[in-house]
Amino acid sequence: DVKVTQSSRYLVKRTGEKVFLECVQDMDHENMFWYRQDPGLGLRLIYFSYDVKMKEKGDIPEGYSVSREKKERFSLILESASTNQTSMYLCASSSQLQGADTEAFFGQGTRLTVV
Amino acid sequence: ELKVEQNPLFLSMQEGKNYTIYCNYSTTSDRLYWYRQDPGKSLESLFVLLSNGAVKQEGRLMASLDTKARLSTLHITAAVHDLSATYFCAPGRGAQKLVFGQGTRLTINP
Numbered sequence: 001d002v003k004v005t006q007s008s009r010y011l012v013k014r015t016g017e018k019v020f021l022e023c024v025q026d027m028d029h030e031n032m033f034w035y036r037q038d039p040g041l042g043l044r045l046i047y048f049s050y051d052v053k054m055k056e057k058g059d060i061p062e063g064y065s066v067s068r069e070k071k072e073r074f075s076l077i078l079e080s081a082s083t084n085q086t087s088m089y090l091c092a093s094s095s096q097l098q099g100a101d102t103e104a105f106f107g108q109g110t111r112l113t114v115v
Numbered sequence: 116e117l118k119v120e121q122n123p124l125f126l127s128m129q130e131g132k133n134y135t136i137y138c139n140y141s142t143t144s145d146r147l148y149w150y151r152q153d154p155g156k157s158l159e160s161l162f163v164l165l166s167n168g169a170v171k172q173e174g175r176l177m178a179s180l181d182t183k184a185r186l187s188t189l190h191i192t193a194a195v196h197d198l199s200a201t202y203f204c205a206p207g208r209g210a211q212k213l214v215f216g217q218g219t220r221l222t223i224n225p
Contacts, residue, residue, distance in 0.1 A: 033212065042217040043158075043203065058212070090157060094213075103148050104205075104213055106158040 003027070006091050006107040013114050019078040021110050023091030030096040032074035033104065034058075034066065037088040049074055050096065081114045088112075117142045121204055121216035129224055131193050136219045138187040138204035147187045148213060149178050150203045158203065162189075194223045 007022035025032065031050050035043040035058075045058030047066040055066050063085060067075045074093075078085055088111050092104040118141040128134050138147070146165050150158040162171045164180035164187060171178050175198065177190045187204055201220045205213040 031212075035215075040217070043215040045212060045214070048212050056212075092158075102146065102207075103160045103163050105160070106150075108157045 004091055004093050004105050004107040006089075006110050008110050009108060011110060011112045013078075013081050013112065015082060015114055017078075017081050017114075019081045019112070019114075021076040021078075021089055021091075021112070023074045023076070023093075023107055024072055025074075025093040025105070026072065027093065027095070027105070028071065029093035029105075030071070031094045031104075032068065033092040033094075034064075034074065034076045035090045035092065036060070037090055037109075043090065046076065081112075083114050086112060086114045117144070117206065117214045119204065119206060119214050119216040121202075121219050123219060124217055125220050125222075127222045127224065128191075128194055130195055133193065134191050136189040136191075136202055136204075136221075138189070138206075138216055140185050140187075140204075140206040140214075142185075143182070144185070144206035145182070146207050147180050148205045148207065149187070149189055150205065150215075152201045152203065152218070154200075161202075191221070196223050196225060199223045 004025045033048040034046040037043050049055045049068045065077045090109050091107040094104040120139045149161040152158050162178040167182040169180045175192045180187045201218045203218045205215045207213045
């Protein structure tokens with residue numbers, strides 16, 4: 001089974017702290033994604049990566065950065081956490097192969113609260 | 116820029132009834148995904164639709180794709196309480212990023 005694992009289910013951080021959210025996948029997927037989910041807004045793409053050391057901005061990259069030093073790991077960084085970054089963060093991965101097995105597989109989510 | 120609209124956003128229905136969730140998207144996509152999310156949980160893949168006219172069924176759920184109309188539907192037949200969840204559609208191009216609809220929160224009442 002595809003497994004996407006996020007390092008924390010729940011996090012509470014203070015305003016101004018630097019926050020790292022880690023995501024690891026075990027299926028050798030090329031693509032990895034970070035989304036945030038807020039009530040009424042659905043899932044919004046923050047950043048994605050289609051290869052090691054490659055990254056592209058999604059729809060809401062402001063206040064975030066990412067790192068992908070190894071194929072299996074994709075980190076989301078909040079340089080200086082703010083209260084408006086309180087949200088559910090979802091990591092996903094997918095294959096670049098053409099064909100049926102291309103859906104994104106999601107981690108369990110990290111609920112981040114910034115106080 | 117790809118935009119995705121689902122409707123309805125909220126749906127409350129009785130057990131045993133049928134209903135359809137619609138997913139419209141704005142630019143050409145060659146595939147579409149449906150996901151389910153239970154409260155407090157992550158997203159679970161339901162269907163992958165890879166071509167125009169594709170239809171897939173799993174239990175009481177059936178999904179279809181019309182790429183020319185840029186429309187996908189998720190049909191619920193004889194709803195049961197266990198299907199209460201939020202459903203998301205996500206068109207994609209190739210194997211690149213997915214853009215999600217706002218989600219349809221489905222509540223099925225006894």
